[in-house]
């Protein structure tokens with residue numbers, strides 16, 4: 001399978017997961033620093049204090065990124081590193097770090113793709129109510145403006161927010177991610193409304209203040225549903241489930257359309273409004289227009305998926321057979337998600353699709369001979385990329401793919417036990433060791449595609 005010559009081949013990371021240097025340069029705690037210090041919240045009591053120490057090892061890490069031959073690197077900016085108070089004064093040292101990072105990337109002809117919010121909300125803002133405070137949207141836009149003023153002469157690609165589904169669902173409903181809240185449905189829907197306002201205001205700010213032409217999108221996640229078999233009725237069933245807001249008691253947030261319909265169509269979907277009833281947010285005049293800013297792309301984070309067919313009472317989910325492949329996170333291996341996900345998203349939202357994250361956690365270690373043989377990762381990525389290629393062949397407008405992640409890193413509530421990197425990190429010595437998958441991905445990029453042959457996983 002050959003990919004288009006202008007395809008964006010990338011690799012991704014996020015600030016809190018790799019940066020460390022938690023109090024360098026005046027950086028103040030994010031909600032994740034606070035959460036990590038609460039007993040029992042994060043596996044093993046791990047924290048992002050040091051993480052991969054990327055802030056102090058940036059030039060070498062950029063060398064590893066460039067060594068892949070990627071033409072894009074998705075990074076995120078730590079708001080409390082740039083504006084330690086959440087609002088107000090900018091830390092020149094904090095912003096200066098990203099300035100140097102951008103220059104280092106460009107020096108290697110790697111385009112920076114910048115995520116403005118990848119969950120490390122300033123604790124200072126949380127102390128003022130966090131996303132429950134409507135002013136959060138303005139504070140976010142203000143911070144975004146400062147970043148855009150400084151970097152947009154060299155940066156064109158912007159991602160407003162990463163996965164509202166997860167930081168609302170796990171951060172504000174189940175309490176398993178920072179800030180660890182278990183809000184009522186009404187309150188969590190209000191927080192989500194403010195997040196969407198923040199997204200819209202940020203998109204507008206980028207367009208108003210950017211010094212060069214911009215490419216603006218976002219990076220949501222949400223269940224990808226594929227047909228369980230070859231019947232046309234299963235395709236319809238999958239599509240219907242993929243865009244259904246499933247307002248089960250508990251976590252309502254892991255769906256596509258509550259967030260995406262607002263962002264793209266400027267309205268919340270009818271089925272959600274019906275189900276949430278009086279818990280649904282009451283947008284003020286102008287809110288929905290503010291949220292629905294024109295976007296240049298839909299950035300989908302896709303790791304796994306569900307399967308569906310038409311049952312007697314409408315679409316129904318179909319379980320994977322016992323013993324089907326699963327990653328270390330226990331997520332089913334579902335390569336067809338990179339076919340049906342982009343296809344359904346492009347069909348509904350009519351935007352070019354970029355896969356903003358895709359990868360897996362696996363049990364990698366450095367062998368006696370110094371090699372990391374992550375054959376499962378090679379097989380996984382190969383299967384997923386073939387499906388993405390099939391989508392492109394069938395005419396779906398997919399323009400890029402970002403592998404998660406360049407380095408093993410701090411995997412949120414799982415701490416350091418889940419390794420997603422193409423490069424292994426020894427957290428004691430901070431030594432980086434490229435895995436077998438690193439060389440494999442480099443060869444995929446230089447050859448512009450994945451061999452149609454079953455993946456051999458050569459070392």
Ligand code: FCB
Nearest residue numbers: 014162163166404411420
């Ligand atoms: C996504 C997050 C990313 C990473 C991967 C494994 O939900 O956006 O930071 O943790 O999962």
